[in-house]
Amino acid sequence: MVVKTIQNLQKMREAGRLLADIFESIPSKIQVDVSTAALDSWIEGELIKRQLVSQSKGYRGYRHVSCISVNNVVVHGVPSDSIILQDGDLVKVDVCAAWQGYCADMARCFFVGNKPDEKLQHLVTVAYQALDKGIAKAVEGNRLFDISAAIQEHVEKFGYGVVRDFAGHGIGKNMHENPDVPNFGIAGTGMRLKAGMTFAIEPMITQESYEIYIDSDHWTVKTKDGKYAAHVEDTVVVGKNGPEILTRL
Numbered sequence: 158m159v160v161k162t163i164q165n166l167q168k169m170r171e172a173g174r175l176l177a178d179i180f181e182s183i184p185s186k187i188q189v190d191v192s193t194a195a196l197d198s199w200i201e202g203e204l205i206k207r208q209l210v211s212q213s214k215g216y217r218g219y220r221h222v223s224c225i226s227v228n229n230v231v232v233h234g235v236p237s238d239s240i241i242l243q244d245g246d247l248v249k250v251d252v253c254a255a256w257q258g259y260c261a262d263m264a265r266c267f268f269v270g271n272k273p274d275e276k277l278q279h280l281v282t283v284a285y286q287a288l289d290k291g292i293a294k295a296v297e298g299n300r301l302f303d304i305s306a307a308i309q310e311h312v313e314k315f316g317y318g319v320v321r322d323f324a325g326h327g328i329g330k331n332m333h334e335n336p337d338v339p340n341f342g343i344a345g346t347g348m349r350l351k352a353g354m355t356f357a358i359e360p361m362i363t364q365e366s367y368e369i370y371i372d373s374d375h376w377t378v379k380t381k382d383g384k385y386a387a388h389v390e391d392t393v394v395v396g397k398n399g400p401e402i403l404t405r406l
């Protein structure tokens with residue numbers, strides 16, 4: 158993997174800032190009776206306003222600007238008119254977009270209504286904590302799987318599962334660049350991190366078993382046991398003294 162130039166990073170910073178700005182308004186759109194297709198259409202309008210170019214629409218035949226994954230869907234939920242949000246639903250929204258040719262990738266968890274189930278709230282809290290623990294390792298001199306191990310250790314401490322079949326990734330001109338950034342691994346191993354490397358770090362965690370299957374639509378990733386999953390993602394730059402998170406305001 159190549160380190161990004163100052164100019165590349167400026168574009169990724171702007172992509173991240175604009176994307177995070179859109180996510181600020183998503184909670185007001187997460188409501189009972191809203192379809193995930195309607196939410197995706199709203200996001201598309203917001204991307205266009207900011208001259209952000211969706212990286213998912215057209216990717217391997219995918220036709221939407223977001224992945225919206227509800228409850229037992231882990232990631233890659235396909236927006237649909239027939240998926241209607243209900244009170245208490247756990248909704249993961251994932252968007253990757255480019256500004257002047259450079260990408261940012263971001264995902265957040267939301268609940269429909271104002272009384273989230275306590276157990277689900279805890280699952281989501283642990284996902285955000287794991288993300289932060291992984292990001293904290295994105296420092297020059299560390300090893301790639303220090304990030305992975307920090308995520309895995311935190312998640313498993315609570316008995317939750319870490320999904321094995323999908324990973325974070327390098328990011329830049331392309332949504333997915335080398336290397337993969339797994340959410341499990343052995344600290345002290347993997348490539349040496351250098352300032353200017355950019356990663357999308359994205360723990361995908363489950364209430365119990367980490368086993369998943371892909372739905373007949375060839376996209377939707379679901380837990381095998383039907384339990385719930387959480388997924389959060391930030392785009393970060395490895396720094397000499399600490400990480401820089403591009404997808405937070």
Ligand code: MF3
Binds near residue numbers: 216
């Ligand atoms: N944004 C997702 C990721 O974090 C995947 C892209 S959605 C896809 O990698 F539908 F385009 F695959």
Ligand code: CO
Binds near residue numbers: 262326357390
């Ligand atoms: Co990603």
